Amino acid sequence: MLFPLNFWDISLWLAVTAMILLTTAELIPASDSQKTFFLSKKKLEKAALTMGILFLMTTVLRIFDII
DSSP states (O other), X not given: OOOSOOXXXXXXXXXXXXXXXXXXXXXXXXXXXXXXXXXXHHHHHHHHXXXXXXXXXXXXXXXXXXX
């Protein structure tokens, strides 16, 4: 049985996820007085950074595959 996602699909998913997480982290108010949002801004930024690094790693692997 073949894996339904190829390397390009995973790379694209990582890029979109990183952009969504980073946008969400930037839209959260920075002050602690407004506790209307239940997610931590730092956690979202770390998750976005992790997804971005994984995307860059898949991009580098694709470049090495092309070369």
